Amino acid sequence: xxxxxxxxxxxxxxxxxxxxxxxxxxxxxxxxxxxxxxxxxxxxxxxxxxxxxxxxxxxxxxxxxxxxxxxxxxxxxxxxxxxxxxxxxxxxxxxxxxxxxxxxxxxxxxxxxxxxxxxxxxxxxxxxxxxxxxxxxxxxxxxxxxxxxxxxxxxxxxxxxxxxxxxxxxxxxxxxxxxxxxxxxxxxxxxxxxxxxxxxxxxxxxxxxxxxxxxxxxxxxxxxxxxxxxxxxxxxxxxxxxxxxxxxxxxxxxxxxxxxxxxxxxxxxxxxxxxxxxxxxxxxx
Numbered sequence: 001x002x003x004x005x006x007x008x009x010x011x012x013x014x015x016x017x018x019x020x021x022x023x024x025x026x027x028x029x030x031x032x033x034x035x036x037x038x039x040x041x042x043x044x045x046x047x048x049x050x051x052x053x054x055x056x057x058x059x060x061x062x063x064x065x066x067x068x069x070x071x072x073x074x075x076x077x078x079x080x081x082x083x084x085x086x087x088x089x090x091x092x093x094x095x096x097x098x099x100x101x102x103x104x105x106x107x108x109x110x111x112x113x114x115x116x117x118x119x120x121x122x123x124x125x126x127x128x129x130x131x132x133x134x135x136x137x138x139x140x141x142x143x144x145x146x147x148x149x150x151x152x153x154x155x156x157x158x159x160x161x162x163x164x165x166x167x168x169x170x171x172x173x174x175x176x177x178x179x180x181x182x183x184x185x186x187x188x189x190x191x192x193x194x195x196x197x198x199x200x201x202x203x204x205x206x207x208x209x210x211x212x213x214x215x216x217x218x219x220x221x222x223x224x225x226x227x228x229x230x231x232x233x234x235x236x237x238x239x240x241x242x243x244x245x246x247x248x249x250x251x252x253x254x255x256x257x258x259x260x261x262x263x264x265x266x267x268x269x270x271x272x273x274x275x276x277x278x279x280x281x282x283x284x285x
Contacts, residue, residue, distance in 0.1 A: 004030060004045045006117045015113075015120070016043065023131050028187060033123060033131065040129070041112060044119040046091050046187075094187040095119055097164060104162035105240070106155055107182045127178040135181065135212070136171040145216035152181055152209050153225055156202070158240050160233055164189045165198050169205035171212040192233065199230050224248040 003011075003019050010016045018035040023042070025031075034043045095114040098121065102108055110122040124132040140148065152174065159166060166189055173185035192198045203226035214221040223246035231248060232238035 004032075006045050007032070007034075007043065009116045010043075010118055010120075015115075019043075026185070034120075036112075036120065040123050042109065042121050042123040042131075044094070044121065046117045046119070090187065091117055093189065094185075097186040097189040100162055101159060101164065101183075101186075104158055106158045106162065107180070108186070109182065109184060124175045124177050124182050124184070126176075132175040132177045132182070134172055135174045135176055138176055140213070140216045142217045145213040146220070148181055149209060149213040149217070149220055152183075153206070153229075153244065154240075155181070155183055156206060156209075157229060157238065157242060157244075159183075159189075160192055160202065160229065161238060161240050163192050165192050165195075165202045166205050167201045170208045202226060202230055 020033040023031045029046045032043045098111040112120040126132045175182045206226040227248040
C-alpha cells in the first residue's frame, strides 16, 4: 500500500503510528484507517487542487466568508495568493462543518484535528472494529427504510437549523453504525443563508434520500419534504423538533412582478455603490 505524502509529516511527528489500510478513494480525498496512540482513527487525505475531480467548487464556496478583507478580495479576484487562500478555505471547510454540526447534535464523525491537508477524525465502526458500511451497502425492510429516512430527514433539519446544507448527500456518504445513520463527507457543505444555490442543493439532498429509501418503501416517492422544510426555513419556523408532514401545497398567488423588478433595481444600485466604495478603498491601500 502506497502511503500518501501528506501523511508523512503526521507519521514523523508521532500523531500517526501506523497506516492500517485504505478505506476509500473519492473525487476529493483518500480515506485511511490509522492507529494514533491507542485509538483507531480515520485519516482523510485531501487531494491537491489539480488532482480533484470535484468540478463545482466555486458554486459551493459562495457564501463562505473570511474576516481578512485583503484575503477576501484576493480570493474574489483569483490572484495567485487568492487561489492559495481559497484552497486553504476549501481544505478547512469540512473540519469547521464537523465541529459546527456536532455542537448542533447532528450525527457526524468527531473531528480530532486538521493539519497539512489531513483531517483526523473518529472512525465510524460497525461495532466489531471494522469500518461501518454505507447505506448503499445495506438492505432494508420497508419499515427500516421508513425509520432511516425519518432519522435522516431529522438530521438534515438539524443541519439547516445550524445554518448548513450538506450539498452532496446521497446513499454513498451516510454510514450505518449500531446506533443508526451517520452523515459523512462535508467539504462542500454550504452556508444556507449565504449561498444562492442552497435551496436547490437542499432539495437535491432530500430527494436523493427519498429516491433511495423509496426503493424499499415506495410511498416515500410521493413526499415533498424538501419544499416543506425550505418553506419553514424561509419563514423562520424551522426548529430541530418540528413535526413534518411530507406534504407541501404550492402557492397559487400571482407574483408581484413590478415589486420584484424594483427590488432587483435597488440591489443593482447597492452593488454599484459597494463596488465604487471598494475601488476607493483599494486606491487608498
